[in-house]
Amino acid sequence: MPSRSLNNCLAPAKLNLFLHVIGRRADGYHLLQTVFQLLDHGDLLHFETRDDGLICRATEVPGVDAESDLIVRAARLLQSTLPQGRRPGANIAIEKRLPMGGGLGGGSSDAATTLLALNHLWQAGLTRQELMELGLQLGADVPFFIFGKNAFAGGVGEELSEVNTPDGWYVVIEPGVSVPTPVIFSAKELTRDTKPVRIMDFSNAPTSFGKNDLQDVAAKLFPDVAEAIIWLEQYGAARMTGSGACVFCYFAHEPDADTVLKAVPARWKAWKARALKQHPLAHI
Structure with missing residues (x-):
């Protein structure tokens, strides 16, 4: 064959x-x-x-x-x-x-x-x-x-x-550390009692809704993550993704994302990406 x-x-x-x-x-x-x-x-x-x-x-x-x-x-x-x-x-x-x-x-x-x-x-x-x-x-x-x-x-x-999410661009900063997921989820200071929400709650404010409950724990254990969040917060609602370490911020227009990307300190790797509506292999 x-x-x-x-x-x-x-x-x-x-x-x-x-x-x-x-x-x-x-x-x-x-x-x-x-x-x-x-x-x-x-x-x-x-x-x-x-x-x-x-x-x-x-x-x-x-x-x-x-x-x-x-x-x-x-x-x-x-x-x-x-x-x-x-x-x-x-x-x-x-x-x-x-x-x-x-x-x-x-x-x-x-x-x-x-x-x-x-x-x-x-x-x-x-x-x-x-x-x-x-x-x-x-x-x-x-x-x-x-x-x-x-x-x-x-x-x-x-x-x-x-769920529908807004079109636009994200600037993503890689702080240069690898965050092991088990370390974050096993941390004693992690809160595990956030009140459940509905899709409608998110849909009313998709670019600024909620928070990342893992962020405070990761930022405390990994100062590089905290520094990236603080820096990116100058430009919008920056937050960490998943259990870390990458940090992102949303921009409705590509030129705005480009401006921020050029300003990222050289010690961090950073890139921009467009929001997708579906997986590239969704057709197969």
């Missing part, structure tokens, strides 16, 4: 426009409410099928061995759903542009893009819902990227409802 390929597949970053911790389950998982926003910036993945059943990561990723990489794990998980005698393999290359521990969902987005692309290339035939259920085995954010639209999320992040 001739090989098939999909190249330049964007695994988009996400922002948490707000993130509230409203409780904790008996198993220790936190109950959250958030709005996920897709961006037109992220990692780029390239896929080529192979007929020997091997899953090969063709790119070295510093600090991540192939066996534990979510890309490889996602491919193998999808492969396991196919009949024993018809399990193609894949070569997967990645251009890593999103930082690890940045709160941008890079690993989860990579896994989701892998599931979407290989479901198409392998003609596996899984529905979007079935892919979301598979993705949840890999991480709480993976179903969102497979869902493929901006979403109001509840539960541990897997209860998703489509």
Whole structure:
């Protein structure tokens, strides 16, 4: 069977426009409410099928061995759903542009893009819902990227409802530190009792609604995060995404984002991205 390929597949970053911790389950998982926003910036993945059943990561990723990489794990998980005698393999290359521990969902987005692309290339035939259920085995954010639209999320992040978010641009600062999610969620000072909200509450003030309950904890533990927030607050409602470390601010017009981007101190990496309405692979 001739090989098939999909190249330049964007695994988009996400922002948490707000993130509230409203409780904790008996198993220790936190109950959250958030709005996920897709961006037109992220990692780029390239896929080529192979007929020997091997899953090969063709790119070295510093600090991540192939066996534990979510890309490889996602491919193998999808492969396991196919009949024993018809399990193609894949070569997967990645251009890593999103930082690890940045709160941008890079690993989860990579896994989701892998599931979407290989479901198409392998003609596996899984529905979007079935892919979301598979993705949840890999991480709480993976179903969102497979869902493929901006979403109001509840539960541990897997209860998703489509939500309208404003067009515009985001300036994102990478403070240069990696924030381990377990460290933030296990912090004693983290509040876990924010009052639940409704989609309508967010829709009335989408660019300034709520807060990130994890931000104070991360800013205290990682001073670089606090410095980036303080600097970006000069220009608007700056906040941290996810459990950190990246910090963002919304701008309705691209020239305004460009002006701020030029002013970012050289010690930080920064970039701008347009708000997306849907995942780039939503059509497959």
